[in-house]
Amino acid sequence: MPLCNPRPLPFGFGASLFLTTLASLSAIEPAPSGPVAGDLPAVAPNPLPQDVPARPSLSGPSAMDLTARFALEFFQEKPGPVTLRTVEAAYGFSIPVSPRMIVSAGQAEINYSNSISLLDEISQIALRWDDSLLAEAPLLKQSPSGRLLEELPVQDITPGYHNLGVAVAQHYVIGECEDPVSSVLWTQIDTKKSWIEIDYGLKPLDPLLSDLAWLIDPKLWGDYQLSIVSPGAEPTDRMLRWGSLVAQRAALMLDYKPLFVESATAIPPDRDAVVVGLRKDLAGMVEPGLLGKTRGASIGIQANPQDHRFFVLVLSGDSEDEVNLAVETFALWNGVLPAQKYLPINNRSQQAGESYLANFTIKSAEVVAFSEIGQITDTVKGMNAPAFRLDFSLPPDAYGREGLTAELRLHFAHGAGLREDSVVNLILNGEFSRAIPLLAKEGAVFRDYQVEIPLRSFRPGQNVIEFETRMVPARTGFCELIQQENLLFTLYDDSTIEFPAMEHYVRFPDLELWQRTGFPVTKGPLGEGYFLHVAERDPATVASAWMISGKLAQTAGIPLLGMKVSCELPLAGEHWLGVGATSAIVPQLTPGAPVAFGEKGRLPFILAEIPAARRGLVPDRRQERTRLSGGLEAKAVAGDFGLLCQYPSPMDGRSVATLVTAETREKLQTRVSQLIRPETWNGLNGDTVAWNGDGIPHAKRFGDAFYLGDAGVRTKASFWFSRQPWGGVALVLGLIVGCVFLLKQALAVYFRRNHPNREAPNLLA
Amino acid sequence: MFLLADTPPPGSVASDRKGSPWTLGWFLVFGALLWLAALPIDLSAQCWLAFTLIVVLMVLRYLPKRWTSRALFLFIAGFVSLRYFCWRTMETLDFSTFLGGSAGVLLYLAEFYGICLFLLGIFVNIRPLNRRPAVLPQDTALWPSVDVFVPTYNESTELIEVTLAAAIQIDYPKGLFTVHLLDDGGTDQKCHDKDPVKAAAALQRREDLMNLCARMGVQYGTRARNEHAKSGNLNEAYKRTSAELILILDTDHVPTRDILKETTGWFLRDPKLFLVQTPHFFINSDPVERNLGVFGKMPGESEMFYTVIQRGLDFWNAAFFCGSAAVLRRSCIDIVGGFEADSITEDAEIALMLHAKGFRSAYLAKPLVAGLSPETLGGLVLQRIRWAQGMAQILLLKNPLLLPGLKPWQRLCYFNSSFFWFFGLARPIFFVAPLMYLVSGISVYRAGLAEVLVYALPHLLAGFVVTNYQFGRVRWTLISELYELILSVFTLPALLKVFLNPKAPDFKVTPKGEMLDREFVSPLSWPFFVLTGMTLLGLGMGFWKLAVDPMERDMMVVNLGWALFNLVLLIAALGVVFERQQRRSFPRVEKPLPASFGFGEMTLAAQLVDISVGGAGVELVRGSAVPGAGVEGVLAITGTNGKAYAFHAIVESVFRSPEGALRLGMGFRHESASEAAEKVSLIYGDSAFWLAVRNQRTRHTGVRSGLGSLIHVSLSRCRELSVYVARSFRVRFFRGNQPNTSNNHATLQP
Missing domain, CATH: 3.90.550.10 (Spore Coat Polysaccharide Biosynthesis Protein SpsA; Chain A)
Known part of the structure; x- marks a missing residue:
């Protein structure tokens, strides 16, 4: 009998799936018995089941005994119930466990419904933890809804990723032939009601620098909070930048999981901390050994003296330049630091070889082999074989005119004995794009199989092409042995993808582009030309700025070493992001903003949610702006809302200004903490977004459009004509009329010169 | 006598330079238009642009034909076609396979030829001159x-x-x-x-x-x-x-x-x-x-x-x-x-x-x-081969684009006149290209149906309406294409000969005054039967593939439409190669003039219907006596200038016209030199009469009307052809008698 796996585990890309999954973990419901959040500004609960009072947090005095329960839907790539079909099927949820966690207990519950046509005697459901069977139960047709509740084997809950698997065997007849893919063979798992719960604590630490790779760990359950400590009352501009770089480095280590940051002047007792400052100012704050036996920049690490489950990272130097060197080294260091507690830094160049492996960005008019994007030669097998994934990025400001195509030249082989409806589906960013029929009955090897995909089907920034094989055996007769071992498909890694010449031209404001690609933060390789304006130096505002900079680094996939961070005002020619309470935003920064500041208004009530629109390499026309007759006042945002808006910089009218604000500093920090969560961040759109504790962004476009890019006149004209066809038609007709008028005059002159002494022509007689 | 004057005539104003800024301005604006024509834009924008311009064209068609509206019309149509050609150049050439790429380039060149002629035609005809005769001095x-x-x-x-x-x-x-x-x-x-x-x-x-x-x-x-x-x-x-x-x-x-x-x-x-x-x-x-x-x-x-x-x-x-x-x-x-x-x-x-x-x-x-x-297809082909070869010789030996002394506009005009005759190279490609795709799947044109609809269709529409707008009085829709199709098969090898040796062609006199004593299928017809067969085969395969392979539906629909268009022309061509009888070496000229026929003691009032140097047709006034066949007498005719003419004539036949009037078929007899001269003067001497005849023939015909008429007569003639072929088949195989499928008057083999 064939084994069908309708929702297989990700094919060789488990990590990437879980990066996505963990991005959602902050929204995971904590268990009823779980601890409350720490002393960061309160985070409003998500609309989750009633038995979940608060979000777990890896900080605070109660961090020792955490109990966290997560609905299984948070471990899915695409939420929704899982349906297991055919006589034999299985599905796996990948569960992360951090090395910092000591798990004391765990259990899982699977809630399911099965077909009433199944025979109890031989239909079963089983729950597995990795390869161990935890529980099994018959699938009863008299009682088609059931649940499996089972303790997890604590000894097997080790650091790493584990497979919580559900498998079914489903039959509707005994002793007779049955259709293995009969429509009555199904069991559905309710992933909202199914859950996994773990009781855990944090390990005591005696950390080395090399442990940083797992100390700031996306596999940690719950929100991750980090204190950035600087001695002194108010952070200087340099400290603002250092804190930002530290936050970016930490955020990058968390992959897509949000990083919650606080700004402190002393090491907190109950969380991880990074201390940054001059060696002389840190004396007494950290162990003397970490401040260096020699002079110069250094990185050191120790356990938090007040609670050894947390660590303290020290970035110091004898001068500000040396501190800067230590911070930049930490920010840029993408490898594993040495297994020691203290590392003197001589200069940054020794780390120059450590480059970031950010998402592979394909440049204009470039041919890239799949091997360069991380897809190695591989073979898949079976009717529902997992898909090959090709992850890559396009320049976020790429403009592709219609008609251009990206060309795939595929080298692949497929097995013999496939039915004629066997295909490979090309799924681009989740949407079907093309199909490759596998028609050779004897099997075949193809070289240079060309597939063209319209350039406009791609998105700026991150793209995924999946090659989803759907192979069916040639013989699938009723009650017949079905041979699946020949259902083979190999995709060779010397296959290539070629993109045509693309220009850089993009329409702003576009918060959707900003949240997805970071652009224009990513205009320079390391954020050069971008300015983070911090309105005030108070801890809440500073922490807000650092959290956003961490989020931007995550989005860009690189530490933004070139980004300026300061309380000063941005200059002309700089794209900037301003962070501050409404009252602290200086008036010079607000002209041109889609929201007027200073008076009351009704903004929250007229902002409607814009559905997340799929977009290609041109801005979506559905995002046309809305004109408002009344003034929009930021004070109206106060109350409970945070406000994010984007508009042309008043400094020069050509750069992009982005402003994050809320009524008070504390509200700002709370709202920014919400903003960096995926459910809010991913919903940014238009040029104005407001959100409150529920995290749902209300977005709209109010302002005028402006454009960024180095495109030539032709591309700009093409862009304009395509977006304003009536304007283009009018221009063409106008030019034709002008042409005719001028021609009439010119021909009259010609006639006088070349037809002397003749009667005027009766032209159309 | 007159003298050749060297002084420039008044009004030539060689020093008049006021027009220069206009010309410069025109070139600037025209350059901007060309730039816009080559601007790649989204399909939706192109759709708005193209069909808005087509609508404007349709509106302009019905406006009074003043120069301004005419020029607007031509420029708009030209812009639509230029956009198509720029898109065609930049987006549709496909070199993924050698065969497809080579065929694609040939098709592109054929289209390039067509676009060049289209634009040159607009240039040439931007302001046709209506020259009147210059009055001679009294002395x-x-x-x-x-x-x-x-x-x-x-x-x-x-x-x-x-x-x-x-x-x-x-x-x-x-x-x-x-x-x-x-x-x-x-x-x-x-x-x-x-x-x-x-x-x-x-x-x-x-x-x-x-x-x-x-x-x-x-x-x-x-x-x-x-x-x-x-x-x-x-x-x-x-x-x-x-x-x-x-x-x-x-x-x-x-x-x-x-x-x-x-x-x-x-x-x-x-x-x-x-x-x-x-x-x-x-x-x-x-x-x-x-x-x-x-x-x-x-x-x-x-x-x-x-x-x-x-x-x-x-x-x-x-x-x-x-x-x-x-x-x-x-x-x-x-x-x-x-x-x-x-x-x-x-x-x-x-x-x-x-x-x-x-x-x-x-x-x-x-x-x-x-x-x-020329009366026969062979004669027509012979004449056009000479013209094609001659104009190709001019282009090769006296290239008007390079010949010193010509003004730029004269270069374009002569180039247009010469280049036109290269249709023999282009037209066959248009017939073979869709068949390549329909039969063998070789794509010579990389575009989707949507692109064809927003680029190619407006271009075709513009081409039709411009031709009709400019030449609607003097040319039915698709007639140019029909002539080109018929002639291209024969001018193609002739042109290739010129390319190989520009001085090789000899002057061949066009046969005139031929008579065709029976219907027959021209010996020059076989290429059209072959092409029709190939097109029908291609259409059959295309429809079959359309049914079984929906993946290629877009291109299949485009090529099927193209092949159907070709089939319409081929059906018309088959109608043409089926030669009708022609018994008169001198064509009768319809001249409704007052006349009378006197024989014996009687003079019958009549109306001249038609006349040639060999005879005349007259319609008798109702109620008059009817002379029998063989009756000789004098046919008196009053010319348009009031002059009386009298010719000896004999009644050869008496019959009724379709309207029921009694008509006499008459032959001229016992002709003196002066009588013969008078007759020629009566028939041919009056230019006003020819002008009236020409104006009568040249009535404006719309696109649909012209196309409908052509399809109607073509189908009708093809039906006659199939009856003839079936009859000939029966005669050959069942009666052992060979039909006449050749004709002595045809002087040319393909």
Whole structure:
């Protein structure tokens, strides 16, 4: 009998799936018995089941005994119930466990419904933890809804990723032939009601620098909070930048999981901390050994003296330049630091070889082999074989005119004995794009199989092409042995993808582009030309700025070493992001903003949610702006809302200004903490977004459009004509009329010169 | 007599430079338009643009045809086509396979040819000139002297006699013009041919024509050898004559009485004028018109050129000599050394050379000769091969784009006139290209259905409406394509010969006055049967693939549409290659004039219906007596100018017209020289009559109407063809009798 796996585990890309999954973990419901959040500004609960009072947090005095329960839907790539079909099927949820966690207990519950046509005697459901069977139960047709509740084997809950698997065997007849893919063979798992719960604590630490790779760990359950400590009352501009770089480095280590940051002047007792400052100012704050036996920049690490489950990272130097060197080294260091507690830094160049492996960005008019994007030669097998994934990025400001195509030249082989409806589906960013029929009955090897995909089907920034094989055996007769071992498909890694010449031209404001690609933060390789304006130096505002900079680094996939961070005002020619309470935003920064500041208004009530629109390499026309007759006042945002808006910089009218604000500093920090969560961040759109504790962004476009890019006149004209066809038609007709008028005059002159002494022509007689 | 003045005529204002800024401005704006035409935009924007412009075109069609609206119309259509061509160039060429890429390039070049002609056509016809005759001075002593050359080679004496009779009756002071018959059929070379039969025939012809000339007062001339064909013949006569102007008439071009009065005045007005060309007005049907049965309903094929295009060329001072029905200034011919030239279209070449030397030409769009088209498809093909080869020779040997002395606009006009004849290279490609895809799946055009709809369809629509807008009075929709299809099969190898050796082609005389005694399928027809078969096969395969392979639906639909379009033309072509009977060597001319027939003591009032030099048709007044067949009498006719004519005639048949009126078919008998001359004068002498006939033929026909009429007559004719083929098949295989599928009059094998 064939084994069908309708929702297989990700094919060789488990990590990437879980990066996505963990991005959602902050929204995971904590268990009823779980601890409350720490002393960061309160985070409003998500609309989750009633038995979940608060979000777990890896900080605070109660961090020792955490109990966290997560609905299984948070471990899915695409939420929704899982349906297991055919006589034999299985599905796996990948569960992360951090090395910092000591798990004391765990259990899982699977809630399911099965077909009433199944025979109890031989239909079963089983729950597995990795390869161990935890529980099994018959699938009863008299009682088609059931649940499996089972303790997890604590000894097997080790650091790493584990497979919580559900498998079914489903039959509707005994002793007779049955259709293995009969429509009555199904069991559905309710992933909202199914859950996994773990009781855990944090390990005591005696950390080395090399442990940083797992100390700031996306596999940690719950929100991750980090204190950035600087001695002194108010952070200087340099400290603002250092804190930002530290936050970016930490955020990058968390992959897509949000990083919650606080700004402190002393090491907190109950969380991880990074201390940054001059060696002389840190004396007494950290162990003397970490401040260096020699002079110069250094990185050191120790356990938090007040609670050894947390660590303290020290970035110091004898001068500000040396501190800067230590911070930049930490920010840029993408490898594993040495297994020691203290590392003197001589200069940054020794780390120059450590480059970031950010998402592979394909440049204009470039041919890239799949091997360069991380897809190695591989073979898949079976009717529902997992898909090959090709992850890559396009320049976020790429403009592709219609008609251009990206060309795939595929080298692949497929097995013999496939039915004629066997295909490979090309799924681009989740949407079907093309199909490759596998028609050779004897099997075949193809070289240079060309597939063209319209350039406009791609998105700026991150793209995924999946090659989803759907192979069916040639013989699938009723009650017949079905041979699946020949259902083979190999995709060779010397296959290539070629993109045509693309220009850089993009329409702003576009918060959707900003949240997805970071652009224009990513205009320079390391954020050069971008300015983070911090309105005030108070801890809440500073922490807000650092959290956003961490989020931007995550989005860009690189530490933004070139980004300026300061309380000063941005200059002309700089794209900037301003962070501050409404009252602290200086008036010079607000002209041109889609929201007027200073008076009351009704903004929250007229902002409607814009559905997340799929977009290609041109801005979506559905995002046309809305004109408002009344003034929009930021004070109206106060109350409970945070406000994010984007508009042309008043400094020069050509750069992009982005402003994050809320009524008070504390509200700002709370709202920014919400903003960096995926459910809010991913919903940014238009040029104005407001959100409150529920995290749902209300977005709209109010302002005028402006454009960024180095495109030539032709591309700009093409862009304009395509977006304003009536304007283009009018221009063409106008030019034709002008042409005719001028021609009439010119021909009259010609006639006088070349037809002397003749009667005027009766032209159309 | 008149003098060649060197002083620039008043109004030439060489110093008038006020137009320069306009021209500069125009080039700037036009450049911007070209830039916009090449601007890639989204399909949706292109859709708005293209169809908005098409709607504007449709609106402009119904506005009064003033120059401004006409120019707007042409520019908008040109812009639509330019956008298509830019898109075609940038987006649709597919070099993924060698075969497909090569075929794609050929198709692209064919389309490039079409677009070039389309745009050049707009340029040429931007402002057609409506030139009127220049009035001659009262004092006839100031009128220029004229030699009338009638070159002949193998035409019948009857045909020559008619033309000479008309020529000697030209209304011009007797001392100022002389008619010369230039006989190349009775040269010494011919009279001493090795074949005694041919030699005897040539001698007899020389004697007959000398007698004829002596009787009519025409100068007979021949020469020793038949060198350089018609141009050599003209050159020989040119050397031995001396009048200031030369009127050239082909043997089958019967002049009207006023031909010299209407044309020579321009030579007095413009001292730099070397040519006044008039239309070749044909009074018989060509094989396409005759075989489709549309003669008289559809404008003649030459009407487009002589009614519109030559007027457009005249505006640009590029109207050229067409070999006959034209007056030339001898002193200008002296400058280029006579009529001999490098090409077999020496007429156009001479005009080109004289334009390059700064002389001017004029075109008078008034029909002043009545000519005969080739009667058979073979004759038509022979004539067009000569033209195609000659114009290709001009392009290769005297490239007007490079020839020193020409103005830029003249270069474009001559290039247009020469380049047109390359349709023989382009047209077959349009027929084969869709078949490649339908039959073998080779794609020569990379585009989706949506792109075809927003780029190619507007271009095609623009092409149709522009052609109809410019030439709707003189050309039905698709008729140009039909002629090109029929001729391209034969001009293609002829053109290739010219490319291989530009000096190789020889002048071949077009056969005139042929008669077809029965219906038959032209021996030139097989390429069209083959093409039709291939197209039907392609359509069958295409529809089958459409049903079984929806993946390729878009391109399949496009190619099927294309092949269906081709099939329409092929069906029409099959109608054309099925030759109809033609019994008269002199076509009857419809002339509704008052007439009477007197025989014995009786005189019957009647109305002249039609007349030729051989006979006439008259309709009797209701209630009058009816003479029987064989009754002889005198047919009296009152001409349009009130002059009375009387001819001896015999009743050959009595029949009823479709309307029920009683008609007599009459033949002329016992003709005196003066009676014969009078008859020619009556039939051919009145230019106003020809003008009225032409205006009657040239009625504006819409795109749908013209297309519908063509499809209707083509299908009808194809039905007749299939009946004929079926009958022939029965005769051949069941009665052992072979049908006549060839014809002695056809002179050319494909």
